[in-house]
Amino acid sequence: LQNNRKRKQATSSGPANSTGTGNTVGPSANSPPSTPSTHTPEGLAVAGNMRHVPKNLMMYGADGTGLASSSNQMDDLEPFGDVGSLDDNVESFLSNDEGDARDIFAALKSPTEPNPPASKGFTFSEVNCWRTSNSKIVCCNFSSDGKILASAGHEKKAVLWNMETFQTQYLPEEHSLIITDVRFRPNSTQLATSSFDRTVKLWNITDPAFSQHTFTGHNYSVTSLDFHPKKTELLCSCDGNGEIRYWNVAQHSCIRVIKGGTAQIRFQPSTGQFLAAASESVVSIFDVETHTKKYTLQGHNTDVQSVCWDNTGEYLASVSQDLVKVWSVSSGECIHEVSSNGNKFHSCVFHPSYPNLLVIGGYQ
Numbered sequence: 001l002q003n004n005r006k007r008k009q010a011t012s013s014g015p016a017n018s019t020g021t022g023n024t025v026g027p028s029a030n031s032p033p034s035t036p037s038t039h040t041p042e043g044l045a046v047a048g049n050m051r052h053v054p055k056n057l058m059m060y061g062a063d064g065t066g067l068a069s070s071s072n073q074m075d076d077l078e079p080f081g082d083v084g085s086l087d088d089n090v091e092s093f094l095s096n097d098e099g100d101a102r103d104i105f106a107a108l109k110s111p112t113e114p115n116p117p118a119s120k121g122f123t124f125s126e127v128n129c130w131r132t133s134n135s136k137i138v139c140c141n142f143s144s145d146g147k148i149l150a151s152a153g154h155e156k157k158a159v160l161w162n163m164e165t166f167q168t169q170y171l172p173e174e175h176s177l178i179i180t181d182v183r184f185r186p187n188s189t190q191l192a193t194s195s196f197d198r199t200v201k202l203w204n205i206t207d208p209a210f211s212q213h214t215f216t217g218h219n220y221s222v223t224s225l226d227f228h229p230k231k232t233e234l235l236c237s238c239d240g241n242g243e244i245r246y247w248n249v250a251q252h253s254c255i256r257v258i259k260g261g262t263a264q265i266r267f268q269p270s271t272g273q274f275l276a277a278a279s280e281s282v283v284s285i286f287d288v289e290t291h292t293k294k295y296t297l298q299g300h301n302t303d304v305q306s307v308c309w310d311n312t313g314e315y316l317a318s319v320s321q322d323l324v325k326v327w328s329v330s331s332g333e334c335i336h337e338v339s340s341n342g343n344k345f346h347s348c349v350f351h352p353s354y355p356n357l358l359v360i361g362g363y364q
Contacts, residue, residue, distance in 0.1 A: 130168065148163065149161040158179060158182055160205055171203055184227070185227045192225055200247070233251075265277045266309060272288060275288055276307045280303050282296060295327075297327055304318050317348045317350065319360060
């Protein structure tokens with residue numbers, strides 16, 4: 001996770017994703033949804049420093065009882081200092097080793113339902129835990145059917161996790177530096193990985209012996225990528241210099257280059273009309289068809305590390321270490337905000353079944 005250091009030359013760290021991902025991922029599509037709670041306890045302030053936030057915004061710890069700490073299972077992972085010299089203007093990805101990424105969760109509760117007892121809130125429990133090595137995981141993403149989870153990071157090769165058998169399979173180590181993002185092509189067995197080695201690679205998990213294609217053209221470390229939800233031959237990637245490239249996967253060609261994203265990019269779900277791109281403390285919303293900028297979302301005090309859309313595409317959440325903001329895409333206004341209150345936020349994801357539930361991951 002990103003620390004407070006500013007950009008510098010020859011750094012050995014880079015910006016997160018991911019994954020994202022982005023790159024915190026919500027419950028599997030095969031998992032039954034929990035029953036949402038809409039009750040707002042009086043002691044809400046203990047969960048964090050709420051500023052200009054409706055009382056239906058709550059913070060949850062890993063045990064579902066408020067902001068809580070859990071056992072640290074990442075202390076034995078190596079520091080983010082073994083990736084060699086990287087490009088200028090690339091932010092730190094995972095330099096903070098002080099906490100468990102599962103420590104912090106946030107929930108946006110629906111204001112329209114009656115108030116049930118406070119004990120009927122969402123809870124989080126560990127379903128399974130895999131460890132194939134001591135290398136850090138930077139990003140992960142589920143396939144469209146929820147049966148395969150792909151993860152990647154410092155090990156420079158992606159791992160496929162079968163959600164039904166819990167078996168794992170490695171993709172070959174073709175990247176020369178850490179993988180920064182991994183995303184499945186919608187309704188497909190193909191996935192793409194981006195890396196500090198300035199490349200994007202296309203894979204097919206049915207024939208994982210080698211990558212299908214390597215996209216080159218970025219002059220800086222590639223920090224994030226995403227597939228268009230409808231035009232699935234369209235792949236987008238961004239680098240540490242703010243360059244966003246649109247690729248045609250079928251033709252293996254770059255079809256457009258714009259500026260505006262350094263940390264993470266995500267297409268709007270369903271329609272794919274908009275592309276959200278995080279760069280420093282700003283999130284830009286681009287119209288994919290007209291290639292114009294619809295909004296410049298400002299208000300973060302530090303660099304935005306993660307962005308995510310709700311399933312309807314009506315809301316976008318942006319996460320910096322100290323702040324989470326939820327934006328209305330129709331108005332471009334911030335409708336919810338929550339301070340980390342000294343914790344370090346990093347990533348977020350909306351629940352696929354309950355669009356009013358936002359889960360936030362971070363350290364400390």
